[in-house]
Amino acid sequence: MNYLARRLVTFPLILLGVSLLVFFSIRMIPGDAITAMLGTEAGLLTPVQRQALAEYFGIDQPAVVQYGRWLWGVLQGDLGLSVTYGRPVLAIILERFPLTLELALLSMVIALSVGVPAGVLAATRGERPADVVVRILAMLGQSTPGFVVGLVIIYVLSVYFGFIPAMGSFASLWSDPLANLGQLIFPAVTLGFAFAASVTRISRASMLDVLSDDYIRTARAKGVPARSVVWHHALPNALIPVVTLSGVEFGYLLGGAVIVEQIFALPGLGRLTLDAIGQRDYALVQGCVLFIALNFLIVNLLVDLAYAALDPRIRLGAR
Amino acid sequence: MRILRAIAAHPTGRIGAGIILLYLLLALCGTIGFTPHNPLQQFRIDRLQGPSATYLMGTDLFGRDTASRLMVGIGQSFLIAFASVGLASLVGTIIGLLAGWWGGWLDGAFMRSMDVLLAFPAILLALLIIAIVGPGTFTSVVAIAAVYTPIFARVVRGPTLSLKRREFVDAARTFGSSERYILTRHLLLNLVAPLTVQVTLALAWALLTEAGLSFLGLGTQPPAPSLGLMMSEARNLMQQAPWLLVFPGLTIMLGILGFNLFGDALRDILDPRTQRRTA
Numbered sequence: 001m002n003y004l005a006r007r008l009v010t011f012p013l014i015l016l017g018v019s020l021l022v023f024f025s026i027r028m029i030p031g032d033a034i035t036a037m038l039g040t041e042a043g044l045l046t047p048v049q050r051q052a053l054a055e056y057f058g059i060d061q062p063a064v065v066q067y068g069r070w071l072w073g074v075l076q077g078d079l080g081l082s083v084t085y086g087r088p089v090l091a092i093i094l095e096r097f098p099l100t101l102e103l104a105l106l107s108m109v110i111a112l113s114v115g116v117p118a119g120v121l122a123a124t125r126g127e128r129p130a131d132v133v134v135r136i137l138a139m140l141g142q143s144t145p146g147f148v149v150g151l152v153i154i155y156v157l158s159v160y161f162g163f164i165p166a167m168g169s170f171a172s173l174w175s176d177p178l179a180n181l182g183q184l185i186f187p188a189v190t191l192g193f194a195f196a197a198s199v200t201r202i203s204r205a206s207m208l209d210v211l212s213d214d215y216i217r218t219a220r221a222k223g224v225p226a227r228s229v230v231w232h233h234a235l236p237n238a239l240i241p242v243v244t245l246s247g248v249e250f251g252y253l254l255g256g257a258v259i260v261e262q263i264f265a266l267p268g269l270g271r272l273t274l275d276a277i278g279q280r281d282y283a284l285v286q287g288c289v290l291f292i293a294l295n296f297l298i299v300n301l302l303v304d305l306a307y308a309a310l311d312p313r314i315r316l317g318a319r
Numbered sequence: 320m321r322i323l324r325a326i327a328a329h330p331t332g333r334i335g336a337g338i339i340l341l342y343l344l345l346a347l348c349g350t351i352g353f354t355p356h357n358p359l360q361q362f363r364i365d366r367l368q369g370p371s372a373t374y375l376m377g378t379d380l381f382g383r384d385t386a387s388r389l390m391v392g393i394g395q396s397f398l399i400a401f402a403s404v405g406l407a408s409l410v411g412t413i414i415g416l417l418a419g420w421w422g423g424w425l426d427g428a429f430m431r432s433m434d435v436l437l438a439f440p441a442i443l444l445a446l447l448i449i450a451i452v453g454p455g456t457f458t459s460v461v462a463i464a465a466v467y468t469p470i471f472a473r474v475v476r477g478p479t480l481s482l483k484r485r486e487f488v489d490a491a492r493t494f495g496s497s498e499r500y501i502l503t504r505h506l507l508l509n510l511v512a513p514l515t516v517q518v519t520l521a522l523a524w525a526l527l528t529e530a531g532l533s534f535l536g537l538g539t540q541p542p543a544p545s546l547g548l549m550m551s552e553a554r555n556l557m558q559q560a561p562w563l564l565v566f567p568g569l570t571i572m573l574g575i576l577g578f579n580l581f582g583d584a585l586r587d588i589l590d591p592r593t594q595r596r597t598a
Contacts (some may be wrong), residue, residue, distance in 0.1 A: 006371035010431060010474075017435035024446070029450045139583075143576035145527050147534050147550060148568040155557045155564060259531050263554075273443055274535075277450050283448075293438040 411471020
């Protein structure tokens with residue numbers, strides 16, 4: 001069986017595992033959805049009303065039956081009803097997803113446009129000040145938690161520029177692109193910070209590796225200018241591990257950045273899930289986690305395929 | 320011993336080791352109560368004081384000494400990081416070793432369940448576990464361990480697959496060594512190098528995750544000090560009392576930096592590939 005086919009077979013299996021895990025673990029959380037939804041008013045419900053509500057949201061049956069029903073729905077594209085919002089889960093997720101996607105893309109653009117040049121610079125200036133400075137910065141970047149970067153950005157903005165990143169209503173890319181960029185740029189820088197650091201480190205290491213290859217020596221011996229050797233001969237090959245790293249990182253970011261969304265009050269996928277766990281909104285948590293896992297798996301599959309396409313020496317089928 | 324000497328000679332490894340030792344010392348002092356002030360005591364008249372000779376890193380909204388709280392917080396973070404990485408490396412190693420050694424359907428089952436955990440968004444996995452068990456030190460340990468176990472399983476399984484085909488394993492079998500002996504002696508000993516590197520780097524991630532969880536209010540519970548929680552409390556006070564933001568932030572960053580530097584140095588020293596490159 002070739003690699004792609006094997007991957008496509010395990011794909012639904014992993015999703016099934018994720019769905020089982022999330023479905024049964026969320027039901028182990030103490031407290032039930034109806035109490036979480038109504039708060040103290042839940043005490044005023046008659047048993048009949050309670051039963052009717054449970055039936056409406058499909059949480060009256062034993063867990064195994066619920067799981068079967070839910071899975072059957074998922075296969076038909078129906079992720080169920082959210083108890084908190086009283087609306088279909090899929091619609092809510094698709095509402096939040098553009099923001100998460102935009103944030104992830106923006107962070108990746110920042111990370112690549114800073115990280116790759118910095119990595120190449122460091123690799124071509126071996127052990128000179130530029131290399132040392134870049135390496136120190138990259139190490140610091142990798143060691144700083146997102147919330148530290150985010151809070152420092154907010155602090156600098158508010159104290160020195162009297163500007164507080166917009167909290168509250170969120171402007172979508174379509175309705176107001178400028179306001180949207182203004183709201184997303186600082187969270188994106190926050191996420192891009194550590195991301196850029198890993199891109200820098202891997203670009204540098206991979207560039208050093210490639211620069212010691214024979215074909216580079218040949219190019220140099222032929223009298224190709226140093227600049228052209230680095231940018232045209234070495235860089236395309238050196239970028240292969242960068243593609244892999246960025247892809248995997250991007251896959252993680254599509255899962256929503258819980259903490260950064262929290263700091264900048266962004267209505268993304270991460271906070272949606274976090275809140276849904278707090279609300280015991282079973283269907284919403286299940287839907288979010290499944291959606292995130294699906295994205296993650298798809299991105300990883302694409303990364304593997306891109307990897308094989310970029311490097312002809314790698315044949316995924318061969319083991 | 321050879322490795323210790325190599326680390327002492329490694330420029331960044333030395334710095335990393337220094338930071339870790341300093342933090343261990345601070346954590347020890349914090350844990351046995353050897354702090355400038357009582358970390359829980361509220362000096363009501365000295366609320367929100369800037370750094371001074373009495374309060375080296377200032378005081379918080381309740382007049383508690385930041386420096387003392389940081390020392391205890393480091394201890395708490397280290398405890399959780401070490402325990403969770405210990406648990407993750409133990410479970411992950413066992414899974415990876417058995418999966419690689421036995422192969423077949425068992426390998427498939429083990430590694431697919433690891434894939435499930437990997438595809439599960441890490442922080443949400445931790446959040447779910449915390450929601451089920453309720454926040455606390457022990458829960459944080461389990462939650463962080465669950466996130467990093469699959470990584471250890473993968474790190475161990477790869478080399479196990481190639482090691483089990485090596486001649487010395489066949490030789491051990493012909494001697495009549497038991498399976499358990501081969502696994503623990505021959506395979507595990509050969510895995511020590513990659514595992515050590517992985518453990519050090521995982522400690523850095525675990526510190527990061529722990530800080531994130533307690534920042535969200537889901538790790539160590541107040542009034543006990545924790546680095547993430549201190550940052551989160553500083554959020555609304557950052558204009559009046561920036562030191563409440565600066566010192567915990569620097570403390571978290573420096574601690575993670577220490578483990579990252581140390582791990583990188585270990586990789587340089589233990590990984591034959593990089594050795595060849597530098598030689």
